Amino acid sequence: MAQAFFITGTDTDAGKTSVAAGLLCAAKQQGCSTLAMKPVASGCEMTEQGLRNSDALALIAQSTVQLPYSQINPYAFAPAIAPHIAAQEAGVELSVADLYRTAQVILQQQADFTVIEGAGGWRVPISNTEFLSDFAIALQLPVILVVGVKLGCINHALLSAQAILNDGLELAGWVANVVDPNCARLAENLATLQQLMPAPCLAEVPHLTHANAEHVAEYVKLIPQSML
Incomplete structure (x- = not known):
């Protein structure tokens, strides 16, 4: 049965791509066909x-279904800035309708395991009137939230989870990704998240010096088989 998820994060640099690539790698190791999309970068x-x-x-490196780069990342911008500002500077108009249309090409491939990765956090603007979360709502895919574990992550995680649920989407679960190796009271923070988050913790990824897909897969492969 084909599975597809929307991957979002608590903020920029939460580790969405590391976790998404790890999930793809773990699925591939279990014999699944895999495909990913990064609509806006x-x-x-x-x-x-x-x-x-x-x-x-x-993400492409962990995808067994091969498509042209332009279909995996249809909107690519040079400056490392907010997507809507980068698009405006490039003279490109981003819209949920266009993103949805490009995503259908990916979903129609019917890979066993597909991930569509957002940009930044949940409520990132793509224009003056639309947000990347509107794109996720249009897709109606279950969401996996990557929590970048550091000081302040509890607030970020709870607000993000609440926003996802308030938008009417299924929060399939969350992944604790330790981005700060010196995070004080790490165990206590993780325990608080486990207690307060309104969805299951799918995996805990420690701080990795080399967070490549194969290393991350060692931790996310414990995700329920029904999701892979």
Whole structure:
């Protein structure tokens, strides 16, 4: 049975891509076909093939279904700034309708395990009137929230989870990703999240010096088989 999820984070640098790539890798190791999409990416580098985003490339590396880069990351912008500002500077108009249309190409591939990764946190603007969360609402996919574990993450996680649920979407679960190796009272913070979050903790990923997909997969592969 094909499974697809929308991956979001508590904020920028929460580790969405590391976790998404790890999930794809774990699914691939279990014999699943995999595919991913990063619809909007800022902070891209110019190459001979055009603008390329390191997060999108990391997802492509763990995808067994091969599609052109332009379908995986249809909106790529050079400046590492908010997507709606980057789009405005590039003279590009982002809309939920266009993002939804491009996502259908990905979902129609019917890979066993598909992830669509957002940008930044949940309520990131894509224009003056629409948000990336509106795109997630249009897709109606269950959401996996990556919690970047650091000082302040409890507030960020609870507000993000509340927003996702208030938007009428299923919060399939959350992943604790330790982004601060010196996070004070780490065990206590994780215990508080376990107690207060309105969805199950799918995995705890410690701070990794080399957070490549294979390393992260070691921790996320414990996710229920029904989700992979």
